[in-house]
Amino acid sequence: MLSLKQFNNSDNDAAQQAIAHCVALANWQQQLVAHRPFCDSAQLYSVAHELTLGWGEDELLLALSAHPRIGEKPEGATSEAQASRREQAAVQESDYQSREAIRVGNQRYEQRFHRVFLIRAKGRSPTDILNALTERLCLSDAEDIEVSLEQLREITLLRLQEAIQ
Numbered sequence: 472m473l474s475l476k477q478f479n480n481s482d483n484d485a486a487q488q489a490i491a492h493c494v495a496l497a498n499w500q501q502q503l504v505a506h507r508p509f510c511d512s513a514q515l516y517s518v519a520h521e522l523t524l525g526w527g528e529d530e531l532l533l534a535l536s537a538h539p540r541i542g543e544k545p546e547g548a549t550s551e552a553q554a555s556r557r558e559q560a561a562v563q564e565s566d567y568q569s570r571e572a573i574r575v576g577n578q579r580y581e582q583r584f585h586r587v588f589l590i591r592a593k594g595r596s597p598t599d600i601l602n603a604l605t606e607r608l609c610l611s612d613a614e615d616i617e618v619s620l621e622q623l624r625e626i627t628l629l630r631l632q633e634a635i636q
């Protein structure tokens with residue numbers, strides 16, 4: 472975690488490194504770094520959000536490469552893996568039946584959409600996630616891309632709020 476002052480005063484590489492785990496999109500990271508200095512956290516989060524608004528399917532697919540499936544515990548000490556473990560803690564700690572239902576749901580989702588099911592897991596119970604998964608299976612591809620992008624924005628902003636305060 473960095474203070475806003477540290478983030479403002481870091482060199483470009485160090486500043487980008489500090490936020491790289493928020494989303495695996497170098498463009499977003501570099502644009503946010505280039506907007507420094509920020510007067511306060513609210514301005515940082517607001518600009519960070521604005522910079523997500525142009526994302527489309529290409530950005531989604533790129534970013535998904537860094538997101539483990541829900542229920543698949545990411546190993547390792549990278550900031551990304553640590554963030555995913557925290558976000559998915561409720562699923563990891565849930566009973567076998569819930570985890571198995573999510574595993575099967577993930578398979579169905581991937582057969583239908585050919586990409587990993589993405590959801591902002593923080594603050595959601597395994598049941599919430601399973602219900603969302605079931606609902607998303609009924610969407611068109613275009614609709615689900617929009618929902619996935621919104622989830623990606625939420626994950627990105629939550630990670631940024633943890634990384635820079």
Ligand code: 2AL
Nearest residue numbers: 541555558589590591592
């Ligand atoms: C994740 C993840 O790693 N953190 C989160 O909120 N969602 N993964 C996913 N496939 O949705």
